[in-house]
Amino acid sequence: MSLEVEHLTGGYSHVPVLKDLNFTIPEQTVVGLIGLNGAGKSTTIKNIIGILTPQKGTIKLNGVTLAGEPETYRKSMAFVPETPVLYPALTLREHIELTIMAYDLDSEKAWQQAGDLLTRFRLNKRLDWFPANFSKGMQQKVMIVCAFIVPADLYIIDEPFTGLDPLAIRDLLTIIEQQKARGAAVLMSTHVLATAQQYADRFILLSGGEIRAQGTLPELKQQFGMTDANLDDIYFKMIDEVAQ
Structure with missing residues (x-):
């Protein structure tokens, strides 16, 4: 596994934003991190790259933790933030x-x-x-x-399409595909669900700091009982369930 996140709990104070997140991102896999603003996407990313320290749980990149081998951990990862x-x-x-x-x-x-x-x-x-x-x-x-x-073994890309013109978006997606073919893992947070559906292999749906569902699109369809749905349909159903 390239990235392993186990029982991640954390945030900015004693009240955690993230609550017991568990997921892996294997090599040669693009994972879309999906959720409303405030769902915990950026907090998850900040814990992975080391801006925040988990209150509980472990994060390993190729079996290495940031605390245990900081230089090896950091050099295995590259990050594109939402704001340059x-x-x-x-x-x-x-x-x-x-x-x-x-x-x-x-x-x-x-x-x-x-x-x-x-x-x-x-x-x-x-x-x-x-x-x-x-x-x-x-x-x-x-x-x-x-x-x-x-x-890098892992690329983390936070809302990468913000401010990019259509040609640059196409070029970025081509690069992501090339790095995936090379063997890298990619975690991509985005609100552009149609593009995520086309290019991501798996998805993590966050809601209220918890993982509501994760898996491939067919697996999400099964979890939500929506056999003919696309990612937008599943996303809106998740939001509707939270609102009820």
Whole structure:
């Protein structure tokens, strides 16, 4: 297993946001993390990447915990946040160089991968630009480039389509498919359910900090008793059940 989450309970205070989450993300698998705002998606991600420490439970990446082997754990993972986090005083080139140093990557190989990504996202002539020169969508592309030059075992992508134009969304989905084929696991939080249904292998449906259901789309259909449903139908049924 690439990522194993067992009995994860936690949040921002003594009152937990997450309540006993259990799931795995095997290699070569794209998992869609689905839920309303406030369902616990971002809190789950923050616990996995180490911004928050679980109150209870364990999180292992390739059998390693953040507390036990922090460097190995962190270098096995790459993250694309919902809101771009860039350094105002660094150019695009310097952001890439910083990523290479942080992950201790082979510079030549990393720049070769970066060159392909920069061309794909039409940033190859923007290497000496600063973040202030970039639009929101272009800043998001910078985050994507920096994440995917890393040959990570797990990619975590939080609401990746925010601010991206349709061509960039297509390019990102192509990259995700390529990394999956290479053997990586992907956890993708998104509200774009049609795209999630098309590209994700499995789904985790969060509601009120708990996993309401998880599995493949056929398995979700069975769990909800909706044989002809799509992911939107299942999602809305989950919301309706919570509201009752």
